Amino acid sequence: MEKSKAHWKAAHPFLYISIVLMLGLLFASIFFKNKDQPLIAAAIMSIGLLLLQFSLWIPLPRIYQSLLVLLILMSWGMAIYLASQEKNLIQLPYPKTWVEASRNWVIQKMNAYIPNKEANGFALALLLGVKSDLNKTLLQAYTQLGIIHIVAISGMHLEIIFKNLRRITQWLPRSKFFLALELVLVLLGVWWYTLMAFASPSILRASVFFSIYFIGKYFGQSNYTLNTIAGGMLIFLLFDVKNIESLSLQLSYGAVIGIHLFYPLMYKLLPMDNPLLIFLWSNLCISFAAQLTTIPILLYHFHQMPSMVLVSNFILVPLSNLLLYGLCLLVACPPLFGLCYWLGKGLAQYILWINDSIRFIYSLPMSSSLAIEFDQIQVALYYLLLWMLYRWWSKKQAQYLVYAMAVIVAYSLLKLFSRL
Numbered sequence: 001m002e003k004s005k006a007h008w009k010a011a012h013p014f015l016y017i018s019i020v021l022m023l024g025l026l027f028a029s030i031f032f033k034n035k036d037q038p039l040i041a042a043a044i045m046s047i048g049l050l051l052l053q054f055s056l057w058i059p060l061p062r063i064y065q066s067l068l069v070l071l072i073l074m075s076w077g078m079a080i081y082l083a084s085q086e087k088n089l090i091q092l093p094y095p096k097t098w099v100e101a102s103r104n105w106v107i108q109k110m111n112a113y114i115p116n117k118e119a120n121g122f123a124l125a126l127l128l129g130v131k132s133d134l135n136k137t138l139l140q141a142y143t144q145l146g147i148i149h150i151v152a153i154s155g156m157h158l159e160i161i162f163k164n165l166r167r168i169t170q171w172l173p174r175s176k177f178f179l180a181l182e183l184v185l186v187l188l189g190v191w192w193y194t195l196m197a198f199a200s201p202s203i204l205r206a207s208v209f210f211s212i213y214f215i216g217k218y219f220g221q222s223n224y225t226l227n228t229i230a231g232g233m234l235i236f237l238l239f240d241v242k243n244i245e246s247l248s249l250q251l252s253y254g255a256v257i258g259i260h261l262f263y264p265l266m267y268k269l270l271p272m273d274n275p276l277l278i279f280l281w282s283n284l285c286i287s288f289a290a291q292l293t294t295i296p297i298l299l300y301h302f303h304q305m306p307s308m309v310l311v312s313n314f315i316l317v318p319l320s321n322l323l324l325y326g327l328c329l330l331v332a333c334p335p336l337f338g339l340c341y342w343l344g345k346g347l348a349q350y351i352l353w354i355n356d357s358i359r360f361i362y363s364l365p366m367s368s369s370l371a372i373e374f375d376q377i378q379v380a381l382y383y384l385l386l387w388m389l390y391r392w393w394s395k396k397q398a399q400y401l402v403y404a405m406a407v408i409v410a411y412s413l414l415k416l417f418s419r420l
Contacts, residue, residue: 018230020070021237024077032082080237099195103128106196106331113330113344119351125151126320127327129197138355141362144369146309150320154252155206157197158190160324162210165189183218187211205252208232225260229253247301251294258293259286265393279318287313296382299374307370312361319354323347381411 106128114120121133131139134151142148149156169182194207212231233253266285272278287310298305306312326347333340374382385404392400 015227015230017073018234018237020073021077021080021234024074024079025081025237027074028078028081032078099192102192103196109331109340110327113340114348114351116348116352118355119348122151122351122355123327123347126157126324127331129200129203135355138358141358144306145312145316145358145362146306147312147316147358149202150316152200152202154202155209155256156317156321157324158193158203158206158210160321160328161193162186162190162214164328179218183214186214201246201248202252205232205236205249208235209256226257229256229260247297250297254293254297255290258289258291261390261394262289262292265390280314283318284310284314287317292386293383296374296379299372300376300379303373304369304371307366307368308361308364312358315361316354316358323350323354326350381407 107124107130110120110123110127114123117133118135118138121131121135122138124130125134129152131151139148139151142151165186169185172178172182190207190210194203197203209228209232212228212235216228236249263285266289267282270281272281290313291309295305326343330340330343330347333343385407388400388404388407391397392404
């Protein structure tokens with residue numbers, strides 16, 4: 001437990017820095033709209049550096065130091081916003097030749113051992129994000145059921161790669177040299193797969209998240225999840241500040257935050273010993289926790305939500321994870337004794353069975369979307385109530401439940417009298 005705000009900021013630096021930088025970005029987006037943006041950005045950054053130097057040389061009371069750090073971070077946030085309007089702040093070279101050779105090798109192996117067109121298109125979409133041969137009607141069914149993330153390369157896929165790389169490297173001795181070697185091998189594998197999957201924004205976010213987490217763990221730092229998420233957002237802002245407006249980024253980080261905050265609370269509600277029941281309950285809790293924090297974003301942008309989203313995620317996510325393990329095994333399997341042939345044939349039948357299941361669920365009358373519209377005020381109130389619920393549930397602070405009820409009553413009265 002942190003004893004003060006200073007302790008909290010010291011324990012969660014990325015989270016604190018990202019929050020203040022966001023304030024700077026918001027301030028700049030509102031008040032700076034002229035064309036002298038690079039000059040203004042340079043001036044703001046210079047002021048920020050001067051303030052930083054001033055704070056290092058001259059001892060100040062704690063409250064003034066905190067205010068000074070706040071001003072420095074806000075000035076850098078404004079500078080990032082203004083300097084990145086014309087082009088990205090940072091650009092990195094892309095190893096196109098090596099990555100394309102690796103990707104083409106995987107595609108050729110999938111084509112050789114999963115010749116069925118529908119199964120092959122789905123396998124390539126799931127494994128590499130290649131959607132050119134994916135059935136359009138099937139893709140619409142996945143979208144309508146709220147499980148499009150299954151065929152969009154994301155953190156779910158990278159987590160499997162990351163965990164299996166860790167299982168392999170854990171056999172290495174635990175000396176300093178081999179720990180450093182493990183760090184290099186795991187990060188190299190994660191980022192190689194990311195580039196093979198066309199480095200889409202969703203998998204890039206997951207790669208940055210795992211990289212920050214694993215590097216921090218190597219150096220013995222705190223693995224506070226919200227701090228790691230904030231660190232990833234900072235990196236994305238440095239590359240392209242417009243990422244903050246991305247709907248996929250909002251949904252991705254919203255889901256991760258929801259799972260981090262609410263999954264442990266839900267999972268503890270029903271303690272059990274049966275491994276199968278534990279797996280099913282854990283999967284249901286993950287799906288529900290992710291939906292809690294992403295529903296208002298969907299309702300604000302699309303004014304509807306899939307009615308079968310919990311059911312379809314509960315059923316299809318474990319099945320797709322199993323399929324991804326099988327596809328990874330097929331890629332790694334040597335072409336000996338017909339192993340690849342039989343594995344590819346079995347995976348093709350499994351894919352077709354999953355797709356038939358999706359079509360059946362999609363054909364049900366209850367699978368149609370629910371039309372619910374949220375405006376900005378309702379989104380803000382939803383997250384305010386969700387935060388109060390979390391405080392009441394996790395910290396056992398009953399007053400937050402009272403606050404939540406008061407907000408609901410006040411909003412209901414305002415809506416009631418506004419219609420009279």
